[in-house]
Amino acid sequence: MTFLRTALPLLAALAIPALAQAQEAPRPELLNRLTDCRAMTDPAARLSCYDTAVEALDAAERQGEVVVVDRAQVRESRRALFGFEMPSLPAFGRVTAAEDEVSSVETTLTRASRGGDGKWVFRLADGSTWRQIDSESVFFSNREGTEVRVRRASMGSFMMTLGSSRAVRVRRDQ
Template sequence: MTNLATRTAMAAAVLLAFAAGAGPAAAQTKAQRATALQKLSDCRKVADSGQRLACYDAAAEALETAEAKGDVVVVDREQAREVRRQAFGFSMPSLNLFERGEKAEDVETMTGKVVAARMNNAGKWVVELEGGAVWAQIDANEVPFSPKPGDPVRIKRASLGSYLMSVKNQRAFRAKRQE
């Protein structure tokens, strides 16, 4: 996935979470359900079969239109998992919108490959990974080698919200996700 596509997916996920009122309790309430989806669900309450069918037809059309316009976004379970994996390293509000129906997996580590690496003005490494994630060194540890494209990377969650990055199984350094 390109850097722009990753940023777009993340922005869409965050906007979707905010638009849906994704607070921990609010995301689970019926009142927070998309109007178009709620209207479809309400059709089950119509007693007359002809009227119920007409209700379903109208509600299904409204839901398809809302999805086409981007007012409603439908995400399957695997897409939700991918959003959580792509968000690894970002400090964001709770996205339990993507955790409905299953226990959220706690992503503790991430692996990838270096696409590019450079030193910034402070003499610290900035490493871009496949998929567009960009991580910057935040500690003063000396990195005894230069990360090169294709090098394997492992990033793991550390204490107090920090992360440890290891390139080619060398000594890890503290890093923070920038993009």
């Protein structure tokens, strides 16, 4: 037992940097070529290197081989995809600041109806559809415009609050 108490924190400390490295995607070669130009000391050679690298990067972006997104676009995409399990994509998987992580979404109810299993299906103003997955009764104002908050809960689940109702466990369908 003492061995486990000592070994587990050590194993976790060793595994976390390895996991972070595995999830970190390499920079695109076109970007590396551009940044490598800084190392050139001859001004004419450096300018020529920049011109060539920028033209290649610009052409790749125009052809859709490289996609450039800013932090605001990443935040909006993360918000729109909130509730879905996504593959680890470098643009959407890497979070550099705590405010970039989406932990909840606030919107309004468009409509709610009961499915064939008697559980609620919620359609929200942001275009998402969520399905009740617990079997508890939930009482809420089933009116368009009712305030809704969906938040992350434990073990990858999500909880929805409609107005002042109790939280209901949900999963995202659309």
